[in-house]
Amino acid sequence: MTSYSLQQFINETKQDDKKADYFQLETERVLEVNLDGTVWAKMGAMISYKGDIKFERERMAEHGLGKMFKKAFTGEGTSLMKAIGKGELYLADQGKKVTIFDLQGDTLTVNGNDLLAFEPSVEWDIRFMRKMAGMMAGGLFNVHLQGPGKVAITTHFEPLTLIVKPGEPVMTDPNATVAWSGHLEPEFVMDVSMRTFIGRGSGESVQMKFEGEGFVIIQPFEETYATQDS
Template identity: 65%
Template structure:
């Protein structure tokens, strides 16, 4: 058989098995969800499915008045879609690398642009970033997730996890910051007197500072630059 035949291509790229435990990585950039009830996912992330699955946009009152208020009056919170039914669902986001985390009574905060999907057993809320709202165009929206269940994060290329220890703070560029442990509360630093600017060298001088004990996940590309390409 030719190395480049259609049959060889099918063998190399066909779906491998069935998702285990709800979420599974079909490839590094495609999430397979073995759907038996419902799942929340980023709007527009569905690339394929089989079975009897219905998709609905997140309703205005879907998650209560409090979250509706935050989404409406702070312009924060990415749109979600709810997939219900039974079947195999495949999700992806601009070819970004996917990481699955299984929360076990843990808490993590994720940049809203980098949250691909989460199981309905996970409790979540929008974290309001008042201090940064006036510093960056559009601000930042972050989602805090906790409890039991799987979540799927996306990063441009391989993620890097930095450990935060007392007395050894970690500073990051907001556009490269993907997630951080629930034990941390970032502060936003600005210094217009920087002569050598961090990040892309574009003159911005906003950094996130993490103090305490926990971890921060960053990606090697900036969210705004890659999404505009």
């Protein structure tokens, strides 16, 4: 007989008190940060915390004038907050699935909207995709990350990783593209035949082209971004 008791629900959904790592998945959609120091996270991602933790909004020149000017130019909302202290911090972003990477000298480029949190040891920079300007604002900038340190990203539903091989370019929809090997430099291309067939306003006519050797992470969901003003 199936039980629907409140105690059973609590037992099945309560937090895991075993502290395994600095970043750990509390559920597949909630990141737990066992904080003892500092962590950078997406503004607004905090859903709960325990302990002595304070939050600071990213200051304009916190990461240097170069990044400040880039963010001012893009007008994008990937603002960061800094959590400082000791305790358990829970982060989430609109119910999206959370994936953790431990970058040990690796590099990763992430769509700015899909970056959830990273350790302060991770070096980062904003990368422009100038060819995308005027097509769609959401693909204009991404965040380039280099370890060592842990990074947490989010995806709508289960991510799929596509392997890029020399001579075998991979084409993706920009709205479904989450992250890729840090050394890859995608190009934006226009599929004229598809644009003619589907219609001038279709996003599918704009594609990202990855060439070389590496990987691309996509999600089975197309995020909608505002159109860049002309």
